[in-house]
Amino acid sequence: MMRTPKFIALFIYYLCALTCSFPLPASSDDDADGLLRIGLKKRSLDLDTLNAARIISKDGGKYAIDLKDICSNLNGSGAGTVSPKTRLVCPKLGESDAYKVFLSNILNTRYFGEIGIGSPLQNFTVVFDTGSSNLWVLSSKCRYSINCYLHSKYISGRSSTYTKIGKNYSIIYGSRSISGFFSGDNVQMGNFIVKDQTFAEVTRERSLTLLMAEFDGIMGLGFQEKSAGNVLPIWYSMGEQGLLRDKVFSFWFNRNTEAEKAGEIIFGGVDPKHFKGKHTYIPVAQKGFWQVEMGDFLIGGRSTEICKGGCTAIVDSGTSLIAGPPEIVAQINHAIGAGGLANMECRQLVRMVGGVMMELILSQVKSGKLCSMISVCSYNSTEHERNGIEMVTDHGSQSGNKGSSHSYTLSTRGVPCAMCKMLVTLVKILLKQKDIVDYVFNYLGSLCDYMPLPRGKAFVDCNRIPDMPNVSFTIGKHSFHLTPQQYILKTGEGDATTCLSGFVPLDAPPPPPGGPLWILGDMFMQVYHTVFDFGNLQIGFAEAA
Known part of the structure; x- marks a missing residue:
């Protein structure tokens, strides 16, 4: 009986460890400068993740079927009601495209x-x-999806500040179809508390993306005009409740891949340490998305002329790559030699086993046999080699000698036979030299380009990055340049290194004022520190520090 109090204490301790929540760590700078700083983490992306994605979304699987259902409903939807993010993953979607989505x-x-x-x-x-x-997170009432059991869920009964709303919520986000209902509660970020913020409790999330993800929900930072249910976005609420020093928020992504902090989002201002020089500000073209008017786009300093009549660019922190008009992306991918996954695996196979293949081939080549195949020599299988160099002595007059340890019977042209075998031996020696081997491997790799490729070229040869062209976006009469090192996504190490083109095709009707549509994602924002100024309805770009 003496053990009972101890048992109860341990039970309460473990129960609290499983169910209790603790305050978020706050930045010491939050109160000091009136800014709200939220450190960002970054999920790793390697070849294992890509392969897992391909396996988990095999043709004909439920994921492919769900995607097809989602995308089939877009045909009757107007441009103003469908997110470009959804159009990005749904152009001419078939079941075989599930992996790419x-x-x-x-x-x-x-x-x-x-x-x-x-x-x-x-x-x-x-x-x-x-x-x-x-803003949405998974709800404790989410019971019919595996995602419900692998992520944190909001439990309204545990919150004293919960407000019941109950209005149904449903939205297509990218390729995700999510549904649930609205609720109200306080939302805390650092030391800042946004009171009675309306958000969605998601009870159904059809995407397998969340299965492999390290996040539990989405905090939308777009305009109310694109908010489902006309709900006030959280940054509107922060401004109305007087929490912000200035009506802006800014993104900084750390390009140091070894750093613990992958980036920072700051509400209320900017950190001068995150950028160099001054920001170039461009007016928001129309409230809805954070979109700006874009001018010319150049590849290697040459105009593509696709934006001669003007383009529209949406700045989207929820998209990692850069999406653009298919005809421009085709030009870029051609210039950088981008290919599909099969192309990449072909090149990787050449790198991994090419050397072994070369050695095996060379070890099987016999000069006498090869020259006999082209009718220059007659060949007898008893030939031998000395120190790896084949005998090329003229035995034409001794072909009948019984003591011979090797037997070549020359054609009537004895000198050509000897020359042929000498040439074969020299070629074998040359093919073992590193520069020649590298040339052969590069040529074999180039043959991979002619393999049948899936739609949406993505992968590139990492060794060709220094030779790829720079690209430039003209926004607000200012040129924003990206080097190949900045628009190629490199993952893995050594032979497992994988490089992906940062450009993907987007075939979507642009929002007003029109023109071909671009989405500038994190790849662009990593290079240019970005300020979202909702007080003056403008976006600012400066070189990131």
């Missing part, structure tokens, strides 16, 4: 941070997304 979603959820909801706090990891406008 799944990969796109994995790429598009790489940066995330921590928030808390309720009193006491229930902590969640969310993606901060300027391409959508609603």
